[in-house]
Amino acid sequence: MTVESPLMATDDDRLLTGWGRTAPSRATVRSPSTYDEIAAAIQEAGPRGVLARGLGRSYGDAAQSGGATVFDMTGLHRFELDIDSGTVTADAGASIDEILRAIVPAGFFVPVTAGTRFVTVGGAIAADIHGKNHHVEGSFGSHVVSMRVVDGTGHELVLSPTDETTKDMFWATVGGMGLTGVIVEATFRLLAIETSSMSVDTVRCHDLDDVMARMIEGDDDYRYSVAWIDSVAPSGRGVLTRGDHARREQLTRKQMDAPLAYATPALPSAPAFIPNGLLNSASVRAFNEAWFRKHPKSRSNEIHSIPGFFHPLDGVRDWNRVYGPQGFLQYQFVVPDEAGWIVERTLSRLRDAGAPSFLTVLKRFGPANPAPLSFPHAGWTLAADVPAGNEALAPILDELDELVAEAGGRLYFAKDSRQSPSMVARTYPRLAEWHSVRDQMDPRGVFTSDLGRRLSL
């Protein structure tokens, strides 16, 4: 007779991390093929609980849960375009990538896309993702008409922002990081587009003040706006790119042959193994210099492709591996307008730490939506990628957290992998309100994640 060792890994065991590849934990991963399977698994959940996971693009520990059952939602990815109402109804596991491939040729675009199109609909809602149009059109959750969510008792709810009885649950689920229930399906509004091209204005800015002044002055004229900042140069010089979907009259005759053609480039991969430290100050400096130079000093109404404008990094598969096995993190905060100086301070403190940021992005947010845990608020948001192995980093980020909290800002859960529970309590003042709705939707505390445990959510 043989006894199965309680220590040995089973076939369904997986070590999961976020996109930053830090702090792995083991979970039992299941790939449900029906909503009923999800409901049944929730009813049978053990003490470590359950969690839904999409494409794993959250940088930290949001889509992993040690010892829990994690649903790989990507197997459920049907979706349907309703041309008349201009909406898509999609399984939570459907990706923005596959939805774009179907809807762009039909003359539609997603209401919000992040810097990667490899995000599921469920993840887009749970993190309430934002994109280059936040200052005009808000975050993803603001465009959701309704969603189906399996709650902590295994019952399926239909939530809508306009229904008095479900709107609190709806908004608690938007930005709720998967901790109120498993989103299984959502219907969201699309943007009608005339062409699959983008009309883009680019300007190189000689320092950070120049970047920020131009954004304050001109962002309102554009649907999409974002600035890339040279994190190595003390001036904080940058490249501001702004634009909108091109209209038909902006296309050349040749482009007019297929105005809604949409193709994503074939992906080259980052090498499978990259040692720690390859991405050092010298290589980051060289990259930032090249990135700055590759852009024109100033150019208007240039025609770009959707992938080139929105998702440049999706052109390199597994680019997160360039940080080596110790992984990396993205520090992203938002602060109100009057605390814009924290942007400069952050860049200079990261330079002091010798923590080179490969890609640094600055954007202005518009007003917040009603979701208590939604990240975006009016003001400045800065996102900087830094290698996790840098030992000087932890205290410097804590110091920056303090400035962000003091200024009334906060950090983005989808990027976080190291903030403290007290930082969350301080910077998300509506946490208690969210807790009470969450407790109503998940009375047994079934939905758990490493992020939730780490931050006492």
Place this chain on the structure above:
Amino acid sequence: MIDAVGEPQSVLVLGGSSEIALATVEALPRTRLRRVVLAGRPSAEIDRAAAHLGALGIPSVETTLFDAADTGSHGAFVDGVFDDGDVDIVLLCFGVLGDQAEAEADPTKAVEVATVNYTGAVSVGLNIAQRLRRQGHGKLVVLSSVAGTRAPVELRLRVDESRFDAFAQGLGDALVGSGASVLIVRPGMVRTRMSDGLPERAHDDRSRSSRLSDRAGAAQRQERHLRTRSVAVPDDRREGGTSTVVSTLTPVAIGYAVGRWL
């Protein structure tokens, strides 16, 4: 959880009055540390250790009864600690230093020593490994040669230690892929309270120290050889399994070395 920049939130110390354990806890990053459990027999040392850690600003420092020899109580003890919240780091640092002559004269004394140092450690070590596997993350730090102070080299009871070391290595291998990992610390000479009054022989120190590090070095090389996984991914921390830290000198130096690894 130990976060992306290596900050732990909770630590359990078995052998809560151990100077090496205390030095290790002190060497850990503390900004996210919110719970330390010191487990051991009630003593003035363990209370002092708790007071000392509390004074460092750690929000919750508990002392709890743990009797290594009472193996029947280990399951409930470990469950009690883990049921109150995930444990990121477990330091297994208990052991008694047997007296050679006394043990040879009185076999029951020898059994007592063996029970604590080997049977007790295996029992609680397995209980902890199961809970770490269930939570899917965490690090078990095993001080292999707990009584590896200035005990006479020829002490035959040391066989417990080598058996326990082998057990800990096996535990690390079993936990590969579990999210949890084992760190075996093999200290050389350590001057602690336990070693007070024992003869210090400089020439022995040298020879023993070099033999220990040779052995550890060989073990490390062998481990790398056997576990090809750790060659492909040079950072053992990501893959679970066993890593080894060898240190000598003082509890503080060992604490520092272990703290760096974690």
